[in-house]
C-alpha cells in the first residue's frame with residue numbers, strides 16, 4: 001500500500017510538473033505581461049507592417065552596432081514611397097500587443113531599449129512629427145478610438161503625450177523627455193504609467209538612461225471603453241510622412257508588468 005501511495009504521489013507530481021511547464025510556455029513568466037528579447041526570432045503578438053513594404057518589420061541578427069542583449073533585435077522600417085495620406089496602413093510599421101491589455105486605474109511599469117541611427121536613412125532629425133511608441137485602447141467594438149499615450153518625436157525632440165477626454169477627438173498634453181534624442185547608441189526608457197479615463201489618478205513617469213525626465217500625476221489619462229484597457233505598441237507611425245525617403249530604428253528587450261521592477 002505504501003509503495004502504491006508513493007507511486008501515485010510521484011505520478012501526481014509528474015502531472016503538476018507537466019502542467020507547470022505548459023503554463024510557463026504559454027504565459028509570460030510572472031510577473032511580466034510582456035517580456036521580449038527577440039532572441040527566439042519571433043514577436044508573439046500582432047504585427048502591423050507598412051502596407052506594401054516588404055522590409056517593414058524584421059527581427060535581425062547581429063546588427064553592426066550590436067544588440068542591446070543577445071544578438072537579435074527588432075528592426076522597424078518605413079518608406080515614403082508607400083505613404084498615402086488617406087490610408088492609415090501606409091503610415092506605420094509597428095508591433096502591438098492587443099491580446100494583453102493594461103487595467104484602468106492600476107500602475108504599470110514598462111521598459112524598453114531603442115536605437116536611433118543618426119543617418120538620413122535612419123532617424124536623422126525630421127521636421128515631420130512621428131510617433132515611436134504608444135498605448136491605445138482600440139478594440140473592434142470601439143473603432144476610431146484614438147491613442148491614450150504616446151512618445152512623439154519631431155526635430156529630435158522627444159515628448160511623452162497624454163490623451164484624455166473624448167475617445168475619437170481627445171485632448172492632448174505634451175511633456176518633454178529630451179530636446180535632443182541620443183543617436184547611435186542604445187537608449188533605455190523606463191515608464192511608470194497609470195491610465196484613469198474619468199478620475200484624477202493618472203500618472204506619467206519617464207526615465208531616460210536612468211534619469212527621471214517626466215514626473216507628473218493627478219489627472220485623467222486614456223480614452224476608450226471601460227471594458228478594454230490600453231495595449232502597448234512599438235515602432236514607426238509617420239502620420240505626416242517625412243522629410244526623408246526612409247525611416248529606420250531598432251528595439252530590444254521590451255517588457256511591462258503591474259509590479260515595479
Ligand SMILES: [Ca+2]
Nearest residue numbers: 037069070072
Ligand atoms: Ca535581443
